[in-house]
Amino acid sequence: xxxxxxxxxxxxxxxxxxxxxxxxxxxxxxxxEVFGAxxxxxxxxxILSFEEIARLARIFVSLGVEKLRLTGGEPLLRAELETLVAxxxxxxxxxxxxxxxxxxxxxxGKARALKEAGLRRVxxxxxxxxxxxxxxxxxxxxPVARVLEAMDAAEAVxxxxxxxxxxxxxxxxxxxxLPMAAHFRGTGRILRFxxxxxxxxxxxxxxxxxxxxTEILERIDAVWPIEPLPPNYPGEVxxxxxxxxxxxxxxxxxxVTRPFCRGCTRAxxxxxxxxxxxxFGTIGHDLxxxxxxxxxxxEIRAAIQRIWSARTDRYSELRFLETPPPGKKVxxxxxxx
Numbered sequence: 001x002x003x004x005x006x007x008x009x010x011x012x013x014x015x016x017x018x019x020x021x022x023x024x025x026x027x028x029x030x031x032x033e034v035f036g037a038x039x040x041x042x043x044x045x046x047i048l049s050f051e052e053i054a055r056l057a058r059i060f061v062s063l064g065v066e067k068l069r070l071t072g073g074e075p076l077l078r079a080e081l082e083t084l085v086a087x088x089x090x091x092x093x094x095x096x097x098x099x100x101x102x103x104x105x106x107x108x109g110k111a112r113a114l115k116e117a118g119l120r121r122v123x124x125x126x127x128x129x130x131x132x133x134x135x136x137x138x139x140x141x142x143p144v145a146r147v148l149e150a151m152d153a154a155e156a157v158x159x160x161x162x163x164x165x166x167x168x169x170x171x172x173x174x175x176x177x178l179p180m181a182a183h184f185r186g187t188g189r190i191l192r193f194x195x196x197x198x199x200x201x202x203x204x205x206x207x208x209x210x211x212x213x214t215e216i217l218e219r220i221d222a223v224w225p226i227e228p229l230p231p232n233y234p235g236e237v238x239x240x241x242x243x244x245x246x247x248x249x250x251x252x253x254x255x256v257t258r259p260f261c262r263g264c265t266r267a268x269x270x271x272x273x274x275x276x277x278x279x280f281g282t283i284g285h286d287l288x289x290x291x292x293x294x295x296x297x298x299e300i301r302a303a304i305q306r307i308w309s310a311r312t313d314r315y316s317e318l319r320f321l322e323t324p325p326p327g328k329k330v331x332x333x334x335x336x337x
Contacts, residue, residue: 089118103150
């Protein structure tokens with residue numbers, strides 16, 4: 001069964017945050033000034049169990065979801081994540097299970113366990129190739145080499161193609177655009193440039209810090225000519241381009257300057273069971289209360305269906321029109337990217 005919202009967008013993808021914790025303090029997501037020693041993360045009892053996540057996933061699949069992505073925080077901080085992957089892979093109708101990670105904990109052994117459990121692909125975050133820039137971005141002194149080793153580990157077990165996400169912030173790492181493109185050209189890894197977004201309230205976002213997609217593409221095209229590619233599937237967030245010399249492809253995720261709200265098919269489940277229907281959401285819907293309050297699968301299914309059917313979210317379009325809705329937005333570290 002396919003469930004549609006008010007703009008006739010189907011529910012196809014579910015992004016599942018398995019933890020609100022992260023071992024990085026990236027300046028565009030979890031800056032130390034906010035997420036410091038005194039910050040209160042969720043107690044374990046408030047976080048959904050693997051069984052609760054799998055139950056909700058099964059219900060979402062009955063409403064049309066086909067793709068699942070595990071996020072955080074840093075999802076590999078959740079112990080034995082491969083157990084959850086195996087539970088999700090056993091759900092009839094799930095076509096794809098992916099993982100977004102900073103790579104810090106993606107060892108060869110963990111990559112193998114995840115692959116054997118049913119994980120299909122990984123996306124690894126990397127914002128520069130030189131340690132000085134990357135360490136300034138992650139703000140915990142984590143080196144580039146170990147992230148590249150995580151990509152190697154993923155490829156070695158068949159978690160491919162590896163996608164590499166680079167958030168571009170002017171004055172912080174935009175000088176790394178061409179070196180990153182040069183490094184990943186011809187490797188089979190798909191580098192995706194992400195415009196710095198105003199997700200949450202903590203990252204001090206300013207429009208002048210955004211490097212627009214047009215500028216990123218112009219910089220690359222001037223050195224290695226590129227041409228557009230069609231999307232892999234309806235609702236794909238990244239606009240695809242390929243190098244004319246055959247050295248692979250890149251992607252652009254341009255939520256700020258090229259809103260793609262009209263094609264958004266994603267629901268987001270926070271670690272404590274709040275359902276958000278937009279990355280820039282201000283209001284969550286408490287599914288944990290239903291789970292732990294004795295609601296049946298059919299009652300939960302009806303609740304999710306009501307929520308999605310009433311969905312009107314198009315924050316990025318409204319921001320582009322300079323009329324964004326008011327309200328305190330949920331932090332990206334809480335519901336994943």
